[in-house]
Amino acid sequence: MQNFLKDFLTNNKEAILTEWMKRMQEEGDERVTKTVSETVYVNLSTEFVEVIFARMKKSNQEYTEKLEEFSERIVRLGWPLTYVSLGLTTLGRIIYSEIFNKELIPSEKVKEFATVYDQWMTPVLQEIIHAYTASWERTVSLQKIALQELSAPLIPVFEKISVMPLVGTIDTERAKLIMENLLSGVVKHRSEVVLIDITGVPVVDTMVAHHIIQAADAVRLVGAKCMLVGIRPEIAQTIVNLGINLNQVITTSTLRIGIEKALEMTNRKIVKMEA
Incomplete structure (x- = not known):
């Protein structure tokens, strides 16, 4: 058969x-x-x-x-x-x-x-x-x-200046990835200033803030400065209400302002050229 x-x-x-x-x-x-x-x-x-x-x-x-x-x-x-x-x-x-x-x-x-x-x-x-x-x-x-x-890339935007744009929620697993990418990226790109952009992070609670502070501390340990940018008014209010201490982290409301500060910290500035 x-x-x-x-x-x-x-x-x-x-x-x-x-x-x-x-x-x-x-x-x-x-x-x-x-x-x-x-x-x-x-x-x-x-x-x-x-x-x-x-x-x-x-x-x-x-x-x-x-x-x-x-x-x-x-x-x-x-x-x-x-x-x-x-x-x-x-x-x-x-x-x-x-x-x-x-x-x-x-x-x-x-x-x-x-x-x-x-x-x-x-x-x-x-x-x-x-x-x-x-x-x-x-x-x-x-x-x-x-x-x-792709969820936590460290992007060099100028010499010695890198940006990490974050979009979406941040849990423990992703926070670990952020930390790893930050540390390896700072060394790889020889960054002196790192901007963590949280414009696309919908909620910043105690846990998220804790992860960000840890990341900033880790960046300082490898010889670079960390800046937190993209803090919207509602995020700022939440941080204040929760009593989160970000005194050790430089903060700005937008990425543009953060870039300008980062350039100043590396002894450079944006100059408008006349035609």
Whole structure:
């Protein structure tokens, strides 16, 4: 029965693929078919069917390699897991219906075929879901690392002057990243003055202020001066109401004023040139 199923899949691959694509376009998520070109969708659909067929026809190593490559590709293209699961179920129904509608299995062999078929399809579903999940987790992990690197960048704007613009909330994990980037950036860019811009930080509470004070202290320990800029009136009022002591940190209301002060601290200034 296993050889029969292999031969059937090989000889009817094109017909099965055509029927599968037709049903998936009718029943599947429209976002999958509309977000890529028709050529890309046809190629992916062909690869999807080939991966499932490979579970029956190829060695475990070849099958595993094809499955991992395909999983990474569909995760990058945004195929949802529900679409993948529906695709596998639909494919299984098409193959099963084709075999029994054509009465290709003798009645005395039906039970044996059902066992072989189940031993093929059931593991495939589990393996595809596992591979998809693993690829998704790897992708999310890489994206998280990239976002963390972008969430607290130290940008050199003038010689000896760097700015760290902060946007969004600051929790303990991000505060640790801010500290690491500040210290490594000060040394790397040889900064003498560092401006921490909190214009984009919606709330400054005791915890956030504590993290900022720690960062400023750390910057001073490596020989640079730290300035807190972008303090809006509501933030200033909150700081006063909470009794937060920022006496050791130079503060300004805007980044522009902070840059001017930083230039003065490095014995420079902005001069307006006459035409």
